[in-house]
Amino acid sequence: MSDSIGITAALGLTVLTLSFPDPGYFGILQENFKPVDTSLSFSLQENSKIRTLSTTASSPGEDLDGLLYVPTLHRGQCPEAAGLIPVNATRRVNLPDTNSINLIALAPWINPSCTLAYMAAAQMDPVKTFIFYLPDNSTAIPPLANNARWSIGDGGRWKTTYRYPVFAISGSTGGLIMQNLAYYSDNVTNMPNGEILSQHIDPRSYIRLAAEVEVSGHNSLPSLWVFLLIVLGILIMIIAVTSFFLQWLQRKRREALRRRVISGEVDIEALGIRRVTVPASVLQQMPLYTFVSDNAVPKSSSDTSTQSSPPTSSPAPLEPPSSKPEAPSSNPNNPNSPTNPIASQPSPLPPADPPLSEPSKELPPHPAPFSQPTCAICLDDFTPYETRIRELPCHHIFHPECIDPFLRQNSSLCPMCKLSVLPADYSPPITNAMVRRERLLRRMRRNLHPHDPPSIREVLRFPRSVVRSSSGAGTGAVAPVLPTTEVPAPVRVRPPSSGGTSLAPPDSAAALRAQGAEIRERMLEAEAARAPVWRKVVGKMWPRLG
Amino acid sequence: MAKRIVKELTDCTQAPPTGMKIHLLDEQDIHQWEVVMDGPDGSAYAGGHFKLRVTLPEDYPFKPPVLNFTTKIYHPNVSNDGKGSMCLGMLRSDEWKPPNKIAAVLAMARNLLLEPNTEDAIETTIADQYKSDRKAFEATAKEWTKKYASGK
Ligand SMILES: [Zn+2]
Ligand SMILES: [Zn+2]
Numbered sequence: 001m002s003d004s005i006g007i008t009a010a011l012g013l014t015v016l017t018l019s020f021p022d023p024g025y026f027g028i029l030q031e032n033f034k035p036v037d038t039s040l041s042f043s044l045q046e047n048s049k050i051r052t053l054s055t056t057a058s059s060p061g062e063d064l065d066g067l068l069y070v071p072t073l074h075r076g077q078c079p080e081a082a083g084l085i086p087v088n089a090t091r092r093v094n095l096p097d098t099n100s101i102n103l104i105a106l107a108p109w110i111n112p113s114c115t116l117a118y119m120a121a122a123q124m125d126p127v128k129t130f131i132f133y134l135p136d137n138s139t140a141i142p143p144l145a146n147n148a149r150w151s152i153g154d155g156g157r158w159k160t161t162y163r164y165p166v167f168a169i170s171g172s173t174g175g176l177i178m179q180n181l182a183y184y185s186d187n188v189t190n191m192p193n194g195e196i197l198s199q200h201i202d203p204r205s206y207i208r209l210a211a212e213v214e215v216s217g218h219n220s221l222p223s224l225w226v227f228l229l230i231v232l233g234i235l236i237m238i239i240a241v242t243s244f245f246l247q248w249l250q251r252k253r254r255e256a257l258r259r260r261v262i263s264g265e266v267d268i269e270a271l272g273i274r275r276v277t278v279p280a281s282v283l284q285q286m287p288l289y290t291f292v293s294d295n296a297v298p299k300s301s302s303d304t305s306t307q308s309s310p311p312t313s314s315p316a317p318l319e320p321p322s323s324k325p326e327a328p329s330s331n332p333n334n335p336n337s338p339t340n341p342i343a344s345q346p347s348p349l350p351p352a353d354p355p356l357s358e359p360s361k362e363l364p365p366h367p368a369p370f371s372q373p374t375c376a377i378c379l380d381d382f383t384p385y386e387t388r389i390r391e392l393p394c395h396h397i398f399h400p401e402c403i404d405p406f407l408r409q410n411s412s413l414c415p416m417c418k419l420s421v422l423p424a425d426y427s428p429p430i431t432n433a434m435v436r437r438e439r440l441l442r443r444m445r446r447n448l449h450p451h452d453p454p455s456i457r458e459v460l461r462f463p464r465s466v467v468r469s470s471s472g473a474g475t476g477a478v479a480p481v482l483p484t485t486e487v488p489a490p491v492r493v494r495p496p497s498s499g500g501t502s503l504a505p506p507d508s509a510a511a512l513r514a515q516g517a518e519i520r521e522r523m524l525e526a527e528a529a530r531a532p533v534w535r536k537v538v539g540k541m542w543p544r545l546g
Numbered sequence: 547m548a549k550r551i552v553k554e555l556t557d558c559t560q561a562p563p564t565g566m567k568i569h570l571l572d573e574q575d576i577h578q579w580e581v582v583m584d585g586p587d588g589s590a591y592a593g594g595h596f597k598l599r600v601t602l603p604e605d606y607p608f609k610p611p612v613l614n615f616t617t618k619i620y621h622p623n624v625s626n627d628g629k630g631s632m633c634l635g636m637l638r639s640d641e642w643k644p645p646n647k648i649a650a651v652l653a654m655a656r657n658l659l660l661e662p663n664t665e666d667a668i669e670t671t672i673a674d675q676y677k678s679d680r681k682a683f684e685a686t687a688k689e690w691t692k693k694y695a696s697g698k
Contacts, residue, residue: 409608411608
């Protein structure tokens with residue numbers, strides 16, 4: 001609460017007498033304004049006894065100068081000023097009629113209404129600043145800016161209304177300048193030392209008082225702040241632009257990966273890029289029906305017969321098997337489901353948007369494609385004509401209560417054969433992490449065997465389980481113990497778009513798998529090595545980069 | 547999936563896999579099994595009785611069981627760190643298949659006693675020794691078997 005120094009403070013006031021030719025004829029040229037010999041004219045230097053009342057629109061370090069004058073009030077305003085301002089004090093009309101010359105207003109601070117009237121009048125003129133003085137003839141420095149003496153009663157709003165800084169000087173100084181404003185307002189001849197002056201100066205020239213308020217400029221803090229703000233602004237802009245660019249790039253990459261997933265070129269889960277789960281809408285597309293005796297298919301030979309010829313060939317008494325038949329109109333078992341016949345085709349359909357109603361497709365009872373007497377998840381036997389089963393696109397069957405939670409929460413791969421149950425053109429939501437892993441995988445794949453990309457790709461698209469099992473050569477010896485519950489897996493039936501993925505010939509496959517395992521190992525290592533601290537930090541700044 | 551565990555447990559206790567005795571560690575908790583595995587004949591572990599802990603996760607069979615040897619054993623695929631964890635390809639979570647049964651896992655573990663898998667070793671020094679100096683390996687394995695696994 002010291003002096004209201006704000007950003008700018010007046011350090012001193014200089015008043016001089018200037019002579020200059022009529023700008024109407026000579027234009028406004030700096031060199032035309034000449035100080036009049038101070039021994040023959042008025043001049044004044046006030047150093048310190050200045051208060052800063054308002055710093056509005058002032059810039060630090062920029063001195064304020066201009067011709068001194070007294071703003072003219074409307075008739076009837078501030079009658080109290082009459083005795084304090086000489087009749088012939090310099091007014092606007094005594095100065096060149098141009099807005100191109102800076103002015104400095106001077107007036108006594110009589111009362112709030114007078115002050116407001118003066119400031120309003122000065123607002124109309126090209127004033128650089130307003131200098132007030134208390135008409136008390138005191139030589140002391142004026143009161144502090146927060147003194148009640150300066151109160152206008154509007155809570156300081158005037159400081160923003162009037163767009164120029166305001167200073168106060170002592171009463172005696174103010175009065176002295178005011179008196180001289182009366183001397184230097186007219187013809188040279190009427191001025192003090194007029195005769196002498198008129199010998200040196202063209203009598204058509206103006207001779208007027210000018211003032212300069214010296215303002216504190218050493219205070220470099222404000223400009224430092226401005227500088228910092230600018231730097232900060234630039235930084236924010238750079239960050240915003242970069243972030244925008246990165247996000248754009250990431251979106252592109254996500255879209256590209258998504259396209260490749262849909263086209264079947266990339267299998268997110270089989271590659272181990274990410275576990276994928278099955279959305280309810282896709283799950284509901286998978287056939288649900290009542291299990292029928294397994295005896296329909298001769299058990300012993302079922303392996304070979306069913307394998308060689310896909311499901312359709314295992315005829316059944318009741319109804320053709322799941323794949324195509326779509327019992328044309330009605331699903332008698334299931335009155336409450338709004339089945340659309342098209343939807344009853346298996347997987348290759350796009351996830352038709354959720355029909356909401358619970359289990360969507362209940363098919364009539366019929367035997368499952370292979371001899372599958374047991375649910376591999378709970379190990380319970382299916383009861384013919386009783387157990388409801390869910391058939392996956394790979395034709396493996398399970399209890400819906402066993403397989404559904406698994407597919408919804410754990411994996412999109414069949415627990416038996418690890419084939420994806422997702423439609424070919426389905427893509428899970430692609431995240432940036434998935435994009436990164438896939439790119440890394442691709443890079444390593446390229447580095448590993450640049451000359452041999454197709455077969456490698458083959459390997460990498462190979463279902464994960466098969467690839468991985470090669471990592472331990474020893475498992476070969478143990479293998480025979482394993483497949484106790486295994487059921488013959490059908491020939492690969494993943495829909496057409498995944499075309500190239502036929503099984504590699506067995507001998508080369510082993511080698512390729514080894515490579516696949518190697519790649520994956522390396523990928524994991526590399527990923528562990530990456531993901532440094534900066535990425536985490538940056539990830540916080542740009543959430544999606546993470 | 548408690549039902550499945552009970553089913554597997556019943557099968558395992560009624561017809562235990564060769565060379566094994568299986569029971570619950572705590573009758574109240576079907577997720578903790580204790581197995582006593584006889585060292586297979588013809589291996590360095592013959593004559594030993596090895597205790598294993600089988601821990602089934604909450605969401606078994608969707609997540610793989612965890613195998614730990616509680617009896618100290620000198621083997622490339624069993625960690626020699628007091629935990630006795632056994633790494634087995636099929637027990638890795640990305641490779642685990644729900645159709646696999648615990649009996650099969652245990653059979654595979656026993657098979658590993660017969661034929662260590664040096665490619666996938668957890669104790670690489672033991673694996674190296676197994677490959678380069680089979681005699682020394684077998685000597686140590688036998689010694690450990692005598693020392694830690696001969697009791698009842
Ligand atoms: Zn089941
Ligand atoms: Zn399957």
